[in-house]
Amino acid sequence: MKKEKFETYRFVKGEDLNHHKTLFAGRAAEWFVETGLMATSFYIPAKNIVMVNINQMSFYKPIELGDIIQCTSLVVYAGRTSFIVYVKFEVEEEMRVEGFISYVNVDENGKSKPHNIELDLETDEIKKLNERAKKFLDK
Numbered sequence: 001m002k003k004e005k006f007e008t009y010r011f012v013k014g015e016d017l018n019h020h021k022t023l024f025a026g027r028a029a030e031w032f033v034e035t036g037l038m039a040t041s042f043y044i045p046a047k048n049i050v051m052v053n054i055n056q057m058s059f060y061k062p063i064e065l066g067d068i069i070q071c072t073s074l075v076v077y078a079g080r081t082s083f084i085v086y087v088k089f090e091v092e093e094e095m096r097v098e099g100f101i102s103y104v105n106v107d108e109n110g111k112s113k114p115h116n117i118e119l120d121l122e123t124d125e126i127k128k129l130n131e132r133a134k135k136f137l138d139k
Contacts, residue, residue: 005072006035006038007070010069011066011068012066022063022064032054032087032097036051036101037049038073040103049105052102054099054100055133056136058098061095070091071088072088074126074129076119076132078117078118082104084133087100087101100132
């Protein structure tokens with residue numbers, strides 16, 4: 001049985017800030033991609049995962065020095081060779097950043113290969129996120 005959600009935490013330090021004294025978007029993107037990769041690695045080895053696209057990464061409110069970010073990721077779509085992962089960042093239970101990232105399963109030569117993973121879409125949360133993720137398939 002695979003873990004449904006992956007959670008980790010980040011402490012925002014001075015070197016993570018931009019010129020506005022809030023979390024630098026580049027640092028947030030690094031943590032965003034890393035958090036998504038960890039959820040995907042519950043299904044296949046990390047060495048076989050390649051990020052294809054940050055489909056969406058929306059910032060709702062600034063993250064500041066000293067904030068502790070709860071980073072949560074969940075695989076919400078599994079294609080033949082690909083995955084779409086939902087990632088969100090919360091501070092004190094308030095959504096600050098959310099979005100979707102696409103990853104693909106590759107072989108030792110970097111060629112995409114089937115992963116044979118089927119997701120359980122039984123919870124309402126996963127069903128809703130799965131529907132949101134599907135809009136990125138045609139792009």
